[in-house]
Amino acid sequence: MAEQPLYQQIAEDLRKQIHDGTLAPGSQLPTETDLRKQYDASRNTIRDAVKRLSSQGLIETRPGRGTFVTTRPDPFVFVLTAQPGQLSVGEGVTYLSTVGAEKRKASMSTPTVEVQAARTVIAARLRVPPGTQVVSRHQERFIDGFPWSLQTSFYPMEFITRGAIRLLMAEDIEVGAVQYLGDMLGLSQFGYRDWITARTCDSNEQAFFRIPHDSTVFEVFRTAFDQKKNPMRVTVTVFPTDRNQFIVNVGDVPEPEYSQDDPPA
Amino acid sequence: MAEQPLYQQIAEDLRKQIHDGTLAPGSQLPTETDLRKQYDASRNTIRDAVKRLSSQGLIETRPGRGTFVTTRPDPFVFVLTAQPGQLSVGEGVTYLSTVGAEKRKASMSTPTVEVQAARTVIAARLRVPPGTQVVSRHQERFIDGFPWSLQTSFYPMEFITRGAIRLLMAEDIEVGAVQYLGDMLGLSQFGYRDWITARTCDSNEQAFFRIPHDSTVFEVFRTAFDQKKNPMRVTVTVFPTDRNQFIVNVGDVPEPEYSQDDPPA
DNA sequence: GGGTATTTGTCCGTATGTATT
DNA sequence: AAATACATACGGACAAATACC
Numbered sequence: 001m002a003e004q005p006l007y008q009q010i011a012e013d014l015r016k017q018i019h020d021g022t023l024a025p026g027s028q029l030p031t032e033t034d035l036r037k038q039y040d041a042s043r044n045t046i047r048d049a050v051k052r053l054s055s056q057g058l059i060e061t062r063p064g065r066g067t068f069v070t071t072r073p074d075p076f077v078f079v080l081t082a083q084p085g086q087l088s089v090g091e092g093v094t095y096l097s098t099v100g101a102e103k104r105k106a107s108m109s110t111p112t113v114e115v116q117a118a119r120t121v122i123a124a125r126l127r128v129p130p131g132t133q134v135v136s137r138h139q140e141r142f143i144d145g146f147p148w149s150l151q152t153s154f155y156p157m158e159f160i161t162r163g164a165i166r167l168l169m170a171e172d173i174e175v176g177a178v179q180y181l182g183d184m185l186g187l188s189q190f191g192y193r194d195w196i197t198a199r200t201c202d203s204n205e206q207a208f209f210r211i212p213h214d215s216t217v218f219e220v221f222r223t224a225f226d227q228k229k230n231p232m233r234v235t236v237t238v239f240p241t242d243r244n245q246f247i248v249n250v251g252d253v254p255e256p257e258y259s260q261d262d263p264p265a
Numbered sequence: 266m267a268e269q270p271l272y273q274q275i276a277e278d279l280r281k282q283i284h285d286g287t288l289a290p291g292s293q294l295p296t297e298t299d300l301r302k303q304y305d306a307s308r309n310t311i312r313d314a315v316k317r318l319s320s321q322g323l324i325e326t327r328p329g330r331g332t333f334v335t336t337r338p339d340p341f342v343f344v345l346t347a348q349p350g351q352l353s354v355g356e357g358v359t360y361l362s363t364v365g366a367e368k369r370k371a372s373m374s375t376p377t378v379e380v381q382a383a384r385t386v387i388a389a390r391l392r393v394p395p396g397t398q399v400v401s402r403h404q405e406r407f408i409d410g411f412p413w414s415l416q417t418s419f420y421p422m423e424f425i426t427r428g429a430i431r432l433l434m435a436e437d438i439e440v441g442a443v444q445y446l447g448d449m450l451g452l453s454q455f456g457y458r459d460w461i462t463a464r465t466c467d468s469n470e471q472a473f474f475r476i477p478h479d480s481t482v483f484e485v486f487r488t489a490f491d492q493k494k495n496p497m498r499v500t501v502t503v504f505p506t507d508r509n510q511f512i513v514n515v516g517d518v519p520e521p522e523y524s525q526d527d528p529p530a
Numbered sequence: 531g532g533g534t535a536t537t538t539g540t541c542c543g544t545a546t547g548t549a550t551t
Numbered sequence: 552a553a554a555t556a557c558a559t560a561c562g563g564a565c566a567a568a569t570a571c572c
Contacts, residue, residue: 056479
């Protein structure tokens, strides 16, 4: 039974205080100088302990102000298995806490449109050779002004030459891109596949979502298929894991019971 | 444009070398002493840079040996929207790389059975009052001997008193628990809901999966419903995000295209 | 097994910079 | 401007794990 290093012991002690509520979410931890006296350790050792908890997202440090227990936002719950075609932006999103929850509103930035050579993953999903030109439409999405997700949709360049010219416009397609493709090209969405992965965020995402540099995000690849089972669109959406959850319904299921988890033991 | 701190510059430089392949996966980084000369920085500054990459999972340090670029295992891809009843253990799992992929085999430990007071999340999903006694069956699951997931299923205690006594036995229910409940209690699974979340791993999970202390895991809550839409089982499965991905199919979709992502820019 | 060199881990001290109040 | 609190960067000393002879 080897003894744990001092900084880990301190981290464990603080973690317990956070979990049992001695240190409530949002409250300030003792300053480094105080902790130093409290545990009779050097400042660097205290900082190692704090860094450990900080990198796990339990606490966050604010220069000049202090160290605080992280407050977790009320998670957004997104239903992945909705019926195709009947969803518009932000629909399918619900919230864990229903107490006093006025209806929240999703919004998005006007799209950034680019023509790119398709990355390997995108090309494979669109079933085009890697490096093929594709149209990319990128949007920032918010819920009640809170950064929610970053979404990029990819369409085959061929759709443009076949007449779906509005895909190149840096403006919302009010009627919905799927509807528009149906009108212009006779394509309709008969199904889609979501591919859910997780990874650490990059610096763009870190800045947009205002999350610590090493926190993780969901990256969901949605491939939409037309009536001939050909891919018509690939949408990559990045969700920070601290505020997003997903629901998948299979078969005959009732309405979900929304419930907060109890604090981990 | 403020200049970045030295340790972050060093981290960035090393990150680039990892991404562009100068430092290949599995290869050893220069030692701290070498890096110190290379960047003309103190050992602690080098260590701060290394820690930054280490906490992001890009590199891992092995005491007495050196620092190495992380090798990522071939991800397991799990299909969440399979038809109920037709799945046994490990089915629905495929692999990204198909090159020379002999059929891999899933296995699991014999279950650990406990009777517990239901946590809030479990109770809400089973639709019983919090604190109600429930049967918990916990198993470690492997693929080709590689730790894959940790699974705990919860059943209402009432099932035992109604005769499904084998739920209390610490042994596999060969025929499958769902089938068994059908035979004994006339319950059959008409649907399920998966609730996908992510969080940082705890120390048990860290040890079992052999992952760094602050890496994240998927936590999937699967609630199974019977013909009357009543919950009959809640299964909580923990998957490390570094080796697991999920697929959700909706509507009419073709077979997936498995494809590795290209290295992030 | 033992001894030694190498490499990372822990812990301390100090000085200075930057952000906030 | 001054005080407070965290961030960066340097230095040193010893411990623990590993590899090699």
